Amino acid sequence: GSGVAVSANLTLVAIGTETNGSIVCPSHANGVVGIKPTAGMVSNSGIIPISFHMDVAGPMTRTVRHAAIALEAMTGRKAVDYVAYLDENALMGKRIGYYTGARGRNFKVDSLMNRALDFMEQAGAEIVELGEIIAPETAQAAFQVMLYEYRFGLNDYLANTVDHTGISNIQELIDFNQNEEYVLRYFNQLYLEMAAEKGDLDSEEYIESLAMMHFNSREEGIDRVMADFQLDAIVAPTGSPAWITDLYNGDNFQFGTSSPAAYAGYPIISIPMGEIHGLPVGISIFGPAWSEGTLLAIAYAFEQGTQHRFTPSFFAGAGDWGGKGIGGVRQD
Numbered sequence: 219g220s221g222v223a224v225s226a227n228l229t230l231v232a233i234g235t236e237t238n239g240s241i242v243c244p245s246h247a248n249g250v251v252g253i254k255p256t257a258g259m260v261s262n263s264g265i266i267p268i269s270f271h272m273d274v275a276g277p278m279t280r281t282v283r284h285a286a287i288a289l290e291a292m293t294g295r296k297a298v299d300y301v302a303y304l305d306e307n308a309l310m311g312k313r314i315g316y317y318t319g320a321r322g323r324n325f326k327v328d329s330l331m332n333r334a335l336d337f338m339e340q341a342g343a344e345i346v347e348l349g350e351i352i353a354p355e356t357a358q359a360a361f362q363v364m365l366y367e368y369r370f371g372l373n374d375y376l377a378n379t380v381d382h383t384g385i386s387n388i389q390e391l392i393d394f395n396q397n398e399e400y401v402l403r404y405f406n407q408l409y410l411e412m413a414a415e416k417g418d419l420d421s422e423e424y425i426e427s428l429a430m431m432h433f434n435s436r437e438e439g440i441d442r443v444m445a446d447f448q449l450d451a452i453v454a455p456t457g458s459p460a461w462i463t464d465l466y467n468g469d470n471f472q473f474g475t476s477s478p479a480a481y482a483g484y485p486i487i488s489i490p491m492g493e494i495h496g497l498p499v500g501i502s503i504f505g506p507a508w509s510e511g512t513l514l515a516i517a518y519a520f521e522q523g524t525q526h527r528f529t530p531s532f533f534a535g536a537g538d539w540g541g542k543g544i545g546g547v548r549q550d
Contacts, residue, residue, distance in 0.1 A: 252279075253485070254485060267371030271367060271432075282304065307519065312450040317478070360427075455491070456501060459499055
């Protein structure tokens with residue numbers, strides 16, 4: 219919803235919250251700018267939690283400049299003047315890692331990504347291809363962290379809102395959903411059920427999973443890659459083009475590249491890098507903790523040099539469409 223409002227020019231800025239992709243993915247699909255800052259930079263007060271080690275609030279805007287202004291406002295007393303980092307020539311002399319984990323998943327996205335890399339090189343950057351950034355088993359460790367912290371965070375949240383909802387913990391929420399047939403008509407509550415089975419945060423499984431997630435994604439992940447290849451940032455296509463989701467077929471998600479930054483709690487920005495048949499596609503730029511200024515500078519240089527942002531047109535239905543947007547006028 220937030221990304222749609224910004225994309226349709228209904229607002230200058232909206233706030234999203236991300237655990238793993240929930241800022242950068244809708245920003246990508248709606249052709250806008252989204253920033254998930256370093257975990258801990260912005261207060262999580264009032265956010266219905268999934269994983270307090272990964273959950274972060276961040277701005278979604280039409281332009282990188284607006285995102286920099288919004289991020290400064292969100293950080294409060296210790297605010298940094300992020301607008302001062304914005305530089306049209308910021309790509310000059312930069313070493314940029316290209317995370318190739320999603321290459322081959324969608325050839326049209328690959329084509330846009332290759333054009334983006336060509337532009338960066340022409341703007342003075344050096345591109346270094348990167349294969350695996352974090353060990354594959356990190357995903358399972360992160361999933362366990364999410365389940366434990368989902369249970370803890372949701373129980374805490376529900377206990378403080380029970381006067382308004384009548385539901386005080388995760389098990390009562392599961393029972394409520396089971397007793398209301400319409401709630402589970404199209405969707406299940408598997409993640410809630412899996413989280414409810416977990417123990418407290420002093421569980422050995424949780425402690426070990428959290429340590430593995432952070433070590434693999436930080437010291438042996440993004441930090442290692444940045445140091446080994448002397449990088450200023452890492453880039454990757456944010457995901458596959460926007461898709462239709464319905465109640466019967468569900469999702470048509472192909473891939474996303476937000477996980478390394480999500481597991482590490484490190485910053486990531488998605489900005490438009492083109493369109494495929496009128497559907498926006500974004501490029502993600504991420505790096506180590508507290509590198510928002512550098513990421514914004516690179517994002518701004520890319521944005522100013524390419525000008526990929528466009529306002530979507532209305533969806534006209536099935537058939538062939540005219541215009542740059544999804545719709546325009548049906549040709550049947």
